[in-house]
Amino acid sequence: MARRKAGAARDGLNIILVGCGKVGVSLVEKLSQEGHNITVVDRQAAAVSAVTDLYDVSGVVGNGASYRVQQEAGIDEADILISVTASDELNLLCCTVAKKAGNCATIARVRTPDYSEDADYLKEKLGLAMVINPEREAALAIARLLCLPTALSVTSFAGGHAEMVRIRIPQGSKLDGRYLRQLGKELAGPVLVCAVERSGQVYIPDGGFQLASGDALTFICPSRDSKQFLGRMGFETHQAHNALLIGGSKAAYYLARRLLAVGVQVRIIEADMARCGNWRCGIIC
Template sequence: MSIIGNPISSITGANKKKGLNIIIVGCGKVGSALIKQLDKEGHEITVIDQNASRVSEITNQYDIMGVVGNGASYSVQMEANIQAADLIIAVTASDELNLLCCTIAKRTSECAAIARVRTPDYSREADYLKEKLGLAMIINPELLAANEMARILYLPTALEVNAFADNHVELVKFKIPEGNILTNKAIKDLSPSVINSDVLICVVERDGEVFIPYGNFVLRAKDTISFASTKKNTLEFLHKVGFNTNQVEDTIIIGGGTETYYLASLLLSKGIQVKIIEIDRARCEELTSLLPKAIIINGDGTDEDLLREEGIENSESVVPLTGIDEENIILTLYANQVSHAKVITKIDRTNFRQVIKTLDLDSVIFPQYLTCEKIIAYVRAKQNSMGCDIETLYHLFDDKVEAIEFKIDQESAVTNTPIMDLKLKKDLLICFIHRNGKVITPSGSDEIKVGDTVMIVTTNTGFNDILDILDK
């Protein structure tokens, strides 16, 4: 066991705002993504990993402390100063190690604990484990990714579909094609027959620049827009502007890992036909038992002849989940070339994100970002000092925009005041208020009440509580 980096007490400076003291166990893809974002947001971070070179690399890259050792060891946690920690996040490759890390931390200190748990058996028992072990959160990247992919396949017109208000509201992203009814129209001039008062265009991206649009904003062909609405109004709006709103009828999933199991289960429950191509025969036998309604093909999913034989040219959707980013990208490009299928590309690495964007891969899912957003939402809520929690957080348009849903637990400067009288920050929209099961697209006369959840989109970043929307 060895310590790398500066001791916690010395990690200060003008570039650091007051944050939480956080221990992260595991320096893999998710751990690294968490470190990057949490360090950016001003938290004091200590990382634990058994790989000395990886710890050295990441402590040199960020102003954090590193401990080389087993994160489930009491002495290693003490060396990392667990008793001063506000939060421990265990994101190693082992579910059991993550749960053990959190259990020891909870017995040793008063910190909150988050464990990454991916195995389906454990995920089915997540609520029980969370309660019995006293965890703040159990998070499953594969299940999060599967849910995101399923939402897109239920609405294949969309590039992204983000869920809010207990799935009552969706934030849907799509690109405006040439000649569409929306082109060259100011938002305020769109007639009620096209866009009703319960559909709110929240974000527009044009030539790499992002706008929070107001009524006089003119939409153009090739703009990528995100709008917020209920599921019913989403379908109605997209239908009116000329898009297909039917869910896919079938899909081919290439690769038979855990994500495939989760995604296939979701799709089959909606009556979507699922065909899985997996090269490992033993895994095929497992999937046949786990997913009796799916068609399981034992073969190489990167074999062009096999893909044609299994009907890729006529499939309505294709999802490469091979576990290798390069293979997933090539399979996406191939499917786009030989079919009109809706294709979703899952990518684990993010260091070539801008290059990937130029490939025009349609819908792209980054599981570690989904995981980070869930954890960061919790961290921000824990850090704030007033009565509200962050229920949901998404980073949109290459992190240029944040969409945040706040739960309002007590009265404040934003409650019981007409929205038109609130001095809001620039580049910010209040998209909806969710009250007693009802979704309100707010007008200037609407007020935020205790018990509401409120969703905002903004190009400002780092909001911890609802008061941050005010221009003080």
Template sequence: MQIIIVGCGKVGSILAEVLSQEGHDISIIDTNDSVVEEISNNYDTLGVVGNGASYSVLKEAGIEKAHLLIAVTDSDELNLLCCLIARKAGNCRTIARVRNPIYSDEARFIKDTIGLSMIINPEYEAACEMTRLLRFPSAIDINLFNRGHVELLNFEVEQGSIIDGMQIKDMRSKLKCDVLVCTIERDEKVIIPNGDFKILENDIVSIIAPHKKAVEFFVKLGMIPNPVKNTMIIGGGKLSYYLSQQLLKYGISVKIVEKDRTRCEELTELLPKAMIINGDGTDKKLLKEEGLKDIESFASLTGIDEENILLSLYVRSKIKGKIITKVNRICFDEVIDSLNLGSIISPKYITSEYILQYVRAMNNSIGSNVETLYKIKKDKAEAIEFYVNEGSKLIGVPLEKLDLKDNLLICSINRNGKTITPMGQDHIEKGDYVIVVTANARLHDLSDILRR
């Protein structure tokens, strides 16, 4: 597809890199000529310096033949204007990043009026992900497939866990749980295990299952997945507002610590059921006075990564509850992953992932049948959801008779709303949603799971 990306910040550069690697024809637009030159050289894209809301600039970038325009500048209004002009100039699909809470209640009206294909709010989407984690605190990370019916959950094997030393093939019979282990992360390596593989303490295990079965599994492990009852949030920005709004709906009490007095007054009006504290969240005395030792969860959501990391490390030494750390700069992911920061959230990374999912789903009509794709441990493995089209050569063949590539696992089949944990005798039918985990290069079609 021909795709134009307006705005070359963190999100725009991630999208340019990934989409160019996936074979799309990418044009980028930004007012910073050095940034345009760097991305163009690195990812073999057409670079145009200028304002993305200008018709002449869009025309130079190829708007008349473009299939999709993605506007991810720092200005909500500019993003919307870019999409509006692109719709008139090229009649392509459009995606706009819109962050201001003022527009959040009007998102559907804006989307329909301007004719946007998608509006994405990074802080809101990040808040949704954090809410899922706080309602299911046993998990480090939760990814959704098949419109939320199937979950991919990561968790760490604790000391004394009943699965420490257990072979994967024995888990179903011993635990009486219908979940499937997809990957094991050990010593910085991601392994797609067979039935003989033995799980050990400190392994990061990924399982895939419907929510109810995942809950049953965590109960059997003694990791009771009850939602937290309270949380302390450091920082009173947009993300904290969206998160608090959602948590309060679920009856979770919220305490926000924010330095800026004016912002505290705003939050008091916006969130009357939350407790708003005007103070420095890095002040250990303040945290103690506000009952740090009694909280069940903690989220460091300031605008400074270093502050969030140090806060989470300190709080980790004081409580056993769920910890969430906001980190925007993902270029040091190996260092960050080595720290005990609980669940790490990056709104910019979440934004790029949601947009990439839309592009892949859009690409289905052209030939590929990838519905959803998640990176596991960045680029070391992938979980991919396929929709099975008519004519697939895998239809009707028992899975045990498929000559599958190495380092690949068929994890789940969703058929007419029913989730099947696949066994050798199961087969794939037209209309199924099939989830595959692989350590191979990205699969473009379900048939790519075969050796030949």
């Protein structure tokens, strides 16, 4: 059963999105704003109707892993198929069928820890362009902040080998009142100050830019060098030693594993003891 919505052709990519849950709807919102041609697929007619009524996208009601349904959704002309249903197995199957049925890149949401640990293998063997795991990414972001407590945000990229760190310059800091060219030895090495936010404005600084307390400074450097740079600038760099997590969700699992790996003791409050027992691995419940 199909629900098509005619609209003006756009110059963006042709994208098939399987799954109209929260993640799927968020992706539709972002991708439609960028001008892509989107077709959503879901087994629930009401979910497809809700998305197609709200956004300028087409919709197909059916099983996204079905060859017939993918044909109806336009797999022959698709550039990308993204599968974000609640089932990891269905997401992987959708992408496998799409690779055989069309000539497009495929992206699968995989949340189960067993599959996530095999992400590189799955990407290679199934020809996936990307495996996404929102819970794992959220956990890694939290872990980076706990390991660098003075940062406003820490974004990892290049496979975790580099970080973009955002900090606020406090009153009396070594950075307060200094020109970037004066930092000299402190900036020696692969540290690049790439942006400064001040009074609602964003500046791309050069050597003549004078820093001031209250500025939000963003710099990029190899992950191993961020603590060293902040330490030289007088920022607190001691990571947390203990963590208490409320709830034994998948995100908690990924966060606990990451914190344990860097020497943080983890305790979890979870009503279901069986859930904790399934993955203690050094965690106290």
